[in-house]
Amino acid sequence: xxxxxxxxxxxxxxxxxxxxxxxxxxxxxxxxxxxxxxxxxxxxxxxxxxxxxxxxxxxxxxxxxxxxxxxxxxxxxxxxxxxxxxxxxxxx
Amino acid sequence: xxxxxxxxxxxxxxxxxxxxxxxxxxxxxxxxxxxxxxxxxxxxxxxxxxxxxxxxxxxxxxxxxxxxxxxxxxxxxxxxxxxxxxxxxxxxxxxxxxxxxxxxxxxxxxxxxxxxxxxxxxxxxxxxxxxxxx
Numbered sequence: 559x560x561x562x563x564x565x566x567x568x569x570x571x572x573x574x575x576x577x578x579x580x581x582x583x584x585x586x587x588x589x590x591x592x593x594x595x596x597x598x599x600x601x602x603x604x605x606x607x608x609x610x611x612x613x614x615x616x617x618x619x620x621x622x623x624x625x626x627x628x629x630x631x632x633x634x635x636x637x638x639x640x641x642x643x644x645x646x647x648x649x650x
Numbered sequence: 651x652x653x654x655x656x657x658x659x660x661x662x663x664x665x666x667x668x669x670x671x672x673x674x675x676x677x678x679x680x681x682x683x684x685x686x687x688x689x690x691x692x693x694x695x696x697x698x699x700x701x702x703x704x705x706x707x708x709x710x711x712x713x714x715x716x717x718x719x720x721x722x723x724x725x726x727x728x729x730x731x732x733x734x735x736x737x738x739x740x741x742x743x744x745x746x747x748x749x750x751x752x753x754x755x756x757x758x759x760x761x762x763x764x765x766x767x768x769x770x771x772x773x774x775x776x777x778x779x780x781x782x783x784x
Contacts, residue, residue: 568747615707622707643747648702649731
């Protein structure tokens, strides 16, 4: 069972430069735990005590998982999970 | 150094003026590895605020996917400040997560004269760079 995970430039330090890695799990939470075993520290950039970090976007195929079930979103073989840092800022 | 075609410069300033007093935001895409902005992509400011901007996450996915399909990258990420100078704030610096991009700031605090400045933001460090409009 393999789920493709696309990694943004800024997180490729955790994957030895790879823009795509593979993982397993039946939920997004399990998948991230699996990735963290292979790429230590990656999960902490995506998840904090409250769940998925506020300014990191995670998509299952083409949907933001915030509109699905967050870390409980089911994932399966053949899915693609994409991580994109939110683009934000402002004068304040 | 940011080299930017005149028409893209004008489009960014026009977008900032149009969305004033809310902050405007967007991307200039260009062919991967060439550091040349070619395609203007104004983005929705999901925060719709005079002091904060955030790309809509679904819109951002579509744009990033399209850039990937076209072998492009985000060369410029721009946004406007509507009452303060065109300099990155602490918030701008902490959320600057595209290390290869030029961060362009436009200030629309003056109704007649827009300020347009460009920066590299790497590991929390801001370096202003000259802008050449061609």
